[in-house]
Amino acid sequence: MDAYDIFRKLSVGAKFSREHNPKRNHLTPSVKVEAEEDVAAPNVLPKKEEDNNGITLLSTLKTETKGKKRKHSNPENDEIKRKQLKQEEINHYRNVHRISVVGKHVPEPTRNFDDFPVEQGIIENLKNCGYVEPTPVQKQAVPIMLEGRNLLACAPTGSGKTAAFLVPLINDLKGPKKKGFRALILCPTRELAKQTQRECVRLSEGKGFRVHIISKINKAVAQYGPNSSQKFDILITTPNRLCFLLNQDPPAISLTNIKWLIIDEADKLFETGNRGFREQLDQILLACTNKEKKIAMFSATYTPVVAKWCVHNMKGLIRITIGQRNAATDSVEQELLFVGNEQGKLLAFRDLVRKGLSPPVLVFVQSKDRAQQLFNELIYDGINVDAIHADRTQLQRDNTVRSFREGKIWVLICTELMARGIDFKGVNLVINYDFPPSAISYVHRVGRAGRAGRKGKAITFFTIEDTVNLRSIAHVLKDSGCEVPSYMLTMKKKPKKERKKLEKAAPKRDEINPRPKYELVNKIKRR
Numbered sequence: 001m002d003a004y005d006i007f008r009k010l011s012v013g014a015k016f017s018r019e020h021n022p023k024r025n026h027l028t029p030s031v032k033v034e035a036e037e038d039v040a041a042p043n044v045l046p047k048k049e050e051d052n053n054g055i056t057l058l059s060t061l062k063t064e065t066k067g068k069k070r071k072h073s074n075p076e077n078d079e080i081k082r083k084q085l086k087q088e089e090i091n092h093y094r095n096v097h098r099i100s101v102v103g104k105h106v107p108e109p110t111r112n113f114d115d116f117p118v119e120q121g122i123i124e125n126l127k128n129c130g131y132v133e134p135t136p137v138q139k140q141a142v143p144i145m146l147e148g149r150n151l152l153a154c155a156p157t158g159s160g161k162t163a164a165f166l167v168p169l170i171n172d173l174k175g176p177k178k179k180g181f182r183a184l185i186l187c188p189t190r191e192l193a194k195q196t197q198r199e200c201v202r203l204s205e206g207k208g209f210r211v212h213i214i215s216k217i218n219k220a221v222a223q224y225g226p227n228s229s230q231k232f233d234i235l236i237t238t239p240n241r242l243c244f245l246l247n248q249d250p251p252a253i254s255l256t257n258i259k260w261l262i263i264d265e266a267d268k269l270f271e272t273g274n275r276g277f278r279e280q281l282d283q284i285l286l287a288c289t290n291k292e293k294k295i296a297m298f299s300a301t302y303t304p305v306v307a308k309w310c311v312h313n314m315k316g317l318i319r320i321t322i323g324q325r326n327a328a329t330d331s332v333e334q335e336l337l338f339v340g341n342e343q344g345k346l347l348a349f350r351d352l353v354r355k356g357l358s359p360p361v362l363v364f365v366q367s368k369d370r371a372q373q374l375f376n377e378l379i380y381d382g383i384n385v386d387a388i389h390a391d392r393t394q395l396q397r398d399n400t401v402r403s404f405r406e407g408k409i410w411v412l413i414c415t416e417l418m419a420r421g422i423d424f425k426g427v428n429l430v431i432n433y434d435f436p437p438s439a440i441s442y443v444h445r446v447g448r449a450g451r452a453g454r455k456g457k458a459i460t461f462f463t464i465e466d467t468v469n470l471r472s473i474a475h476v477l478k479d480s481g482c483e484v485p486s487y488m489l490t491m492k493k494k495p496k497k498e499r500k501k502l503e504k505a506a507p508k509r510d511e512i513n514p515r516p517k518y519e520l521v522n523k524i525k526r527r
């Protein structure tokens with residue numbers, strides 16, 4: 001009996017199925033070799049996708065499964081395979097943290113603070129701030145800036161963008177030098193500049209940097225002028241103040257040694273007209289003559305004009321976006337409340353107070369006058385309230401911000417001045433008493449609550465006159481997972497001209513509870 005006979009005897013009654021024999025697939029050499037070779041073949045190198053600007057989309061790595069097959073793996077193929085697996089792992093990590101990148105040779109995101117290739121002292125400072133893990137924008141922006149790359153970063157409000165640019169900047173400047181300013185951080189408001197200065201001092205503790213903010217113009221003219229000792233390192237300022245110094249004859253400040261130019265709230269600084277800073281920005285850019293300088297732009301909102309400028313003017317640019325572009329932070333519960341008319345707003349506000357407000361609360365109005373009018377109303381309701389706007393002196397503004405931070409003021413009425421960047425910890429509620437002038441403004445305003453992962457709430461009053469932007473703002477709410485009536489989403493889109501008009505000038509509104517003049521005067525006097 002040969003082997004064949006033995007097999008037949010043993011297998012009587014047994015059925016063999018090609019499909020259900022697991023060993024077959026496992027052992028069939030052709031299948032196994034094919035799979036291995038497809039991955040290792042040279043034609044599976046990351047497929048480059050050129051976007052409109054000729055930039056490579058690295059996060060869209062694809063694996064081609066068809067192509068030339070090689071019978072034997074070699075070290076070169078193994079290296080390609082290793083690189084590809086690594087890239088897939090990086091892509092996965094980015095997806096988990098909702099990081100998208102556009103650019104060539106984008107460095108991989110850093111997982112933990114201890115992995116940041118920066119001086120240990122800076123890591124200690126981060127930990128001393130109570131930060132446990134880098135936020136997504138920090139994970140990706142820090143390694144990019146550490147490689148000295150130009151960057152445009154868009155990440156939600158309250159997601160830690162300030163530390164994302166300060167950490168690499170502090171590390172790169174190494175220590176104090178007598179070379180004049182080597183880093184310039186531009187912010188749209190003085191309040192934001194002060195806040196950034198505080199964070200910079202905290203994160204650079206132990207380094208001995210001189211972190212300046214232009215507060216008194218006259219003092220600055222003497223301090224930074226041609227006869228200065230150049231003992232400066234980092235300048236944080238608003239464009240207007242800086243341009244004032246640049247416009248002196250001779251210029252009262254030199255930006256020739258600027259190595260890092262950081263533009264915070266970039267889309268605001270790129271706005272034209274009297275509400276924006278475009279002209280000033282152009283002048284500042286011209287004054288930063290160092291050819292080696294790097295530029296990093298940050299904002300919670302994205303506008304095409306900024307992206308276009310960056311693509312054309314920033315060599316080797318990398319763009320990063322965290323989450324969905326121009327979306328409100330998802331840690332804020334948002335509500336749109338129809339209040340009929342101006343009187344309805346005051347009633348609705350008082351109703352909220354009656355039901356119980358949990359401070360701190362920020363209330364946005366569209367103008368200085370209306371901030372004062374609302375203040376005049378609320379102060380007599382026994383609410384611990386104050387107002388901040390451009391007509392108040394610098395000292396008053398500083399005191400108000402401090403009192404609000406310290407919890408001495410519970411309700412702070414403010415204008416668009418405070419919409420961007422200001423980090424009041426633990427703001428529980430934002431009330432848009434006056435409807436925001438645009439969806440972008442809405443995103444920034446509601447972003448004063450729900451910062452650094454905390455929860456918050458935003459209520460936006462609207463009247464029959466606020467329909468121009470209702471649809472786009474309703475979409476922002478919907479995109480961040482909040483409920484909105486379907487009619488708002490399907491409303492007819494208003495012409496761009498009307499929307500632009502609103503961005504430039506606030507609509508006319510009835511005074512907040514007009515009263516006989518003598519009564520108002522008495523109230524203000526008693527303040």
Ligand SMILES: Nc1ncnc2c1ncn2[C@@H]1O[C@H](COP(=O)(O)OP(=O)(O)OP(=O)(O)O)[C@@H](O)[C@H]1O
Pocket residue numbers: 130131132133134135138155156157158159160161162163299300420421422423425447451452
């Ligand atoms: N890694 C971190 N872990 C925890 N908290 C952090 C971390 N990084 C920053 N923060 C805190 O998060 C808060 C928001 O940070 P930051 O002001 O930088 O936000 P932002 O992204 O610039 O917001 P905006 O767009 O409104 O300007 C701050 O209170 C900051 O101290």
